Structure formats: C-alpha cells, structure tokens
Amino acid sequence: MSDINPQQEFEKLLTTIKDNQIAGDLELLRLAYDFAFDAHAGQVRASGEPYIIHPLATAQKLAEMKLDMPTIMAGLLHDVPEDTKVTLKEIEKNFGVEIAKLVEGITKLGKLKYRGMERYAENLRKMFVAMSEDIRVILIKFADRLHNLKTLDVLPPDKQFRIAKETLEIYAPIADRLAIGKIKGELEDLAFQYVYPEDYKWITTIIPREYKIKEKYLQEVKDKVKKKLAEENIVIDEISVQGRTKHLYSLYKKLLRPHINRDLNKIYDLIALRLIVPTVVDCYGALGVLHGMFRPMPGRIKDYIANPKPNGYQSLHTTVFTDDGEIVEFQIRTREMHDQAEFGIAAHWNYKETGGKTTAKNIKWLEELVKWQKQITDNDQFLQTVKLDVFQNRIFVFTPKGDVIDLPEGATPIDFAYHVHSSLGDKCVGARVNEQLVNLGHQLQSGDIVEIITDKNRKTPNPDWVDTVKTSMAKSKIRAAINKIKLK
Ligand code: MN
Numbered sequence: 001m002s003d004i005n006p007q008q009e010f011e012k013l014l015t016t017i018k019d020n021q022i023a024g025d026l027e028l029l030r031l032a033y034d035f036a037f038d039a040h041a042g043q044v045r046a047s048g049e050p051y052i053i054h055p056l057a058t059a060q061k062l063a064e065m066k067l068d069m070p071t072i073m074a075g076l077l078h079d080v081p082e083d084t085k086v087t088l089k090e091i092e093k094n095f096g097v098e099i100a101k102l103v104e105g106i107t108k109l110g111k112l113k114y115r116g117m118e119r120y121a122e123n124l125r126k127m128f129v130a131m132s133e134d135i136r137v138i139l140i141k142f143a144d145r146l147h148n149l150k151t152l153d154v155l156p157p158d159k160q161f162r163i164a165k166e167t168l169e170i171y172a173p174i175a176d177r178l179a180i181g182k183i184k185g186e187l188e189d190l191a192f193q194y195v196y197p198e199d200y201k202w203i204t205t206i207i208p209r210e211y212k213i214k215e216k217y218l219q220e221v222k223d224k225v226k227k228k229l230a231e232e233n234i235v236i237d238e239i240s241v242q243g244r245t246k247h248l249y250s251l252y253k254k255l256l257r258p259h260i261n262r263d264l265n266k267i268y269d270l271i272a273l274r275l276i277v278p279t280v281v282d283c284y285g286a287l288g289v290l291h292g293m294f295r296p297m298p299g300r301i302k303d304y305i306a307n308p309k310p311n312g313y314q315s316l317h318t319t320v321f322t323d324d325g326e327i328v329e330f331q332i333r334t335r336e337m338h339d340q341a342e343f344g345i346a347a348h349w350n351y352k353e354t355g356g357k358t359t360a361k362n363i364k365w366l367e368e369l370v371k372w373q374k375q376i377t378d379n380d381q382f383l384q385t386v387k388l389d390v391f392q393n394r395i396f397v398f399t400p401k402g403d404v405i406d407l408p409e410g411a412t413p414i415d416f417a418y419h420v421h422s423s424l425g426d427k428c429v430g431a432r433v434n435e436q437l438v439n440l441g442h443q444l445q446s447g448d449i450v451e452i453i454t455d456k457n458r459k460t461p462n463p464d465w466v467d468t469v470k471t472s473m474a475k476s477k478i479r480a481a482i483n484k485i486k487l488k
Helices: 006-019 026-039 053-064 069-077 088-095 097-110 117-133 135-150 157-177 181-195 197-231 248-255 280-293 335-352 359-378 380-385 389-393 413-420 422-426 472-487
Strands: 238-243 271-277 316-321 327-334 394-398 404-408 428-433 436-438 450-454
Touching (some): 069 088, 088 097, 097 135, 181 197, 181 335, 197 238, 197 248, 271 280, 280 316, 280 327, 327 335, 404 413, 413 428, 422 428
Antiparallel strands (some): 238 271, 394 404, 428 450
C-alpha cells in the first residue's frame, strides 16, 4: 500500500498550475476534482492506491506540460465515464461541451485494445482521427499512459508486455511525429524494460559506468568553452552537460544499427554539451568559436537550423576532437528551438493561446498533420519498421474546416463529396484542391484540403460519374439519385 494522499496531490497540482501561469477558473478545477473524487470513491487501482491518484497524476503531467485548463480538467475526469456510473451527459452539464468532448475522445480511444501488428494500422488510424478532432485528446492520452507505465509493475507479465509494446509501437512514434521529444523519451524508457528485459539490463549496466567517466571530462570542457565564448562576446543563456541516461531506448536502437554493432565507443553523443544562446546568429557564432578551439570531425556538422528535421527539430550539431584526443558532441540552439524540441506541438499552447479560440490551434495542427503524413510517405525507415497496410492504400484528406475524410487511393473529389454528404455529391459541379481548381476526375493525395463547389439548382449527378468514382459508396449514391429521377 502506498501512502500517497489525494489532497496533497491536488495541492501540488494547484502549485504547478500557478507556477506555470496557466489561466483559468481554479474553483471550477476544484469542482472537477471533487466530481472525479466522488465518482471514483471506493475504487482502487491494482497497486491498492485509491483510484483518484491516477487521474490526479494525469492532470499533474498535463500541467507540467503547460497545457490549458480544459485539458487539465479533462485529465482529472478522463476515466469517469469509462469506469463509473457517471455519464458524459453529466460531465457536459457540469463542465461544458469543450471538456465533455475531450473526455469523450479519450473514452473512445480507451476502447481500442492492442492485438499485435495486424491491429496496428487500425489503431493508428483511429488515433489519427481522434487527433484531428482535437489534438489535446492525444496529449491527455500520453499523460494517462505515462502514469500507467509508471505503475506497471503491479500488473501480470502478459499485461505488462502488451501495454509496453503498444507504447513502443504506437504511442512513441506518434509523440515523435508530433515532435514532443520529451514525452517520446519518457514513454520509451518506461516501456523498454518490459519489452526487452535482457537488453534493458545490459544497457543499464554499461551506460552509468561509461557516463561517469565522460561526464567528469565534459565538465572541464564546459568551463573552457564558457570562458572562450565570453572572450568572444557571445552570450550564452545556458550551457549544460546532456547525458543520454534519460533516452536509453533511443540509445539502444542506435547501438543495434549494423555499423555500430553494440559498440558503445562508436556512439559519440552518449553525452553532449548543449548550448542555448539568444539568437540564430549567436548559434552560428558559437559554432565558429568551437571550430576555432577544436578540430571538427568531417561529416558530423549538421545544420538543422537551415534544414530542420521533418518533425521541425532545429539545432546545430557538431562533433569535435579535443586537445586530449577525446571526441565531444555539441548541440547549439536558441531557447525557442529548445522548447520546440522538448514540447513540440504542445509548445504552441504557451505562445499561441488566443482566448479559448480553437481555430488557430486547429490550423496549426492541420499543418503538423499534413507534414506528418508527408513524412510517413517519404520516410522509408518508418515504412520498413512497421507495415502500414491501411496507409498504403488509404489516403486522408481534409475538409476546409479540418475534418478528416478517409478514402481509398485514387479517390476523386466526387468520392470526397459523397463521403461528406449525399446532397453535396448531387449538387457538386467543381472542386478546389489546396485552393487550386481541379477537374472532378482529379486523383486526391493524402494531406489535400478539398473544397467542393456546388450549384444549388442542380438536382442530379452526372450519370458518367459512375465510371469516374472509386468508392462503392459514391457509386451507389449516384445510381440511387439517378433512379429516383427516372421513377418520377
Ligand atoms: Mn486512465
């Protein structure tokens, strides 16, 4: 039995909310806590703790990620409809539509059970659709999963394995695509030991030893670099030794690469020095100073500022030989790049909060989604590691409002129109794809934003469309509309 006290945890949540300057009605937050507390009263987790500890931990994580108040409240309420007699209707009555919608989104995802690779694509697709409705749903799901992973040791081994494997194969890749590196790392490191227990033991034995030796050396290099940058008048906000102790799983994957072949000496960024400087110009300035001090290793200078990674990551990386013949990696970035790297899409909440309007968020999210889809089709490695059956013959396109429509490859704007609504299909006279006029036989691509042009005087579809469309749904709707006219 644990002696975690719910009231104390709630006080901690309030403190985090204040520290992170998250705006919102704290009285309403307290009501949400009381509501969840009462709904879960008498329930205990497998660990023996009162159930309310879990939603509290979920909300705490969301507050640490600096998400908005409705997201934190939905975190408190996220298991209420699933596990208690209280319904979504009651949540809506008490806390409004926005929070009820978030809770509904999580409840829907909760019904997905991972059943190995054959279910992978299906799960991913559903996550995708849930995200497109409101990205915050997936962020709550991450916080929920993190706490479940932290308390996994009390569950039977088969359940541990299932949850951990699902985390590595579905949740972590999504966190990566959303560029939330911090959450991705936490998810992976918590799941690692349950999926690959032997290798986890191996890694946790070799790393601390190696790390200790290198860390001491890097502290010395750090002092030297600090002094030199000051002489050159380059301001540094922060310079710190960054160990990979917190990213064991990504290190493990790196060690498994064929040319590294489990040899730790071939990993140059086991430990690195990270510089945070005020401006982009300072980034390049600092790089110049470093290369003046130490000889750079050829082929290891990476300019992710000029060429960001597909998920938006930006930094300058360089690996150098120090005077003692040691090899050290440096990462140089601005504060904004740093926040983006750690919090990804979640970072935008802080900068882009616009008085509860969700439009701006959705547009930003849409951009990310389109980027992500492009990446899925471009990135061979991702396709090799997981077989994306659904993505290989399905495309995802968007309405101008950002709703996702899921169609087979080769689908046309007419298919799209009938999938949105029969009457939209029947009255369709043209289409714009990504703001360009196209003909109605045009083949849509994943990520396209499709707008249907209608003529309200038009009553029947063109019979020739039956041969143009790809989906049987559109075919049968066209036939039905034509038959209706013939019968008159
Ligand atoms: Mn939960």
